[in-house]
Amino acid sequence: MPSLTVVGGGHVGRVLGRLLQAAGVFAVQDVVARSADRAAQAAAFIGAGTPTLAGSALRDADVFMLTVTDDQIVPACEALAAAVPLQGTVVFHCSGALASDRLAAARAAGAYVASVHPIRSFADMDAVAAGFAGTFCGVEGDQQALDVLLPALAAIGARAVRIDPAAKTVYHAAAVFASNYLVTVIDAALRAYQAAGIPEAVARELARPLALESMENAFRLGAAPALTGPVARGDMATVQRQQDAVMAWDAATGQLYRSLVPPTIELAARKRAGQP
Secondary structure, eight states: OOEEEEEOOSHHHHHHHHHHHHTTSOEEEEEEESSHHHHHHHHHHHTOSEEEETTSOOOOOSEEEEOSOGGGHHHHHHHHHHHSOOTTOEEEEOOSSSOGGGGHHHHHTTOEEEEEEEOSOOSSHHHHHHTOTTOEEEEEEOHHHHHHHHHHHHHTTOEEEEOOGGGHHHHHHHHHHHTHHHHHHHHHHHHHHHHTTOOHHHHHHHHHHHHHHHHHHHHHHOHHHHOOSHHHHTOHHHHHHHHHHHHHHOHHHHHHHHHHHHHHHHHHHHHHTTOO
């Protein structure tokens, strides 16, 4: 099997290292981390590899996986290029926000570079490792690197999706819209219910079916056909009254409401035009 060195002892490196080793895709060789304890814990979770302290001598490998934090990708890559011969190797990172061009030092040293971003939360490593099959991974980079990595991802049940490296930050923002900001909007709804005198626990029960059905419709039908409410009906007088009332109750939430009106008007126009 091709050898794999894992640079970074965090959750992503541990889970991917374990899966790739268990699938017989790569033989995990060294597991590099900033502390000896962290390296040892990562190697133990993976079930293979030699714990290695960052800055120590590294062995040659066929593939190097950088699972360090975004701000450490460039310096870690530069250190790697200075430490081992990279001609003909594959070097990839797992950032959702940064493209493979951050691995310029490796490419200059003759490596083929890529990025592989698993679209999952890795908070519970055991659960993710056990249920990784079907996980989407955004991928981009040199074709020679992808020729190695795409079969490896398929072997662990991942579903690779090619992305435009020039739009990598927008791609990552999509996940923020679909998760973080969705929670922010739900929080605004819950607080608005409470402002109307409804207890928080009851507010959650009121918002839950609306939110879940709206999301289900959006994913089943498309966003535009799923849109309902005053903007979809063209009832802008109601929208204005709501905006004024929310602004009077809480200015920050009022600004959020106001910012959502124009894109919702555009969405309603797509609905009338029969577009998804």
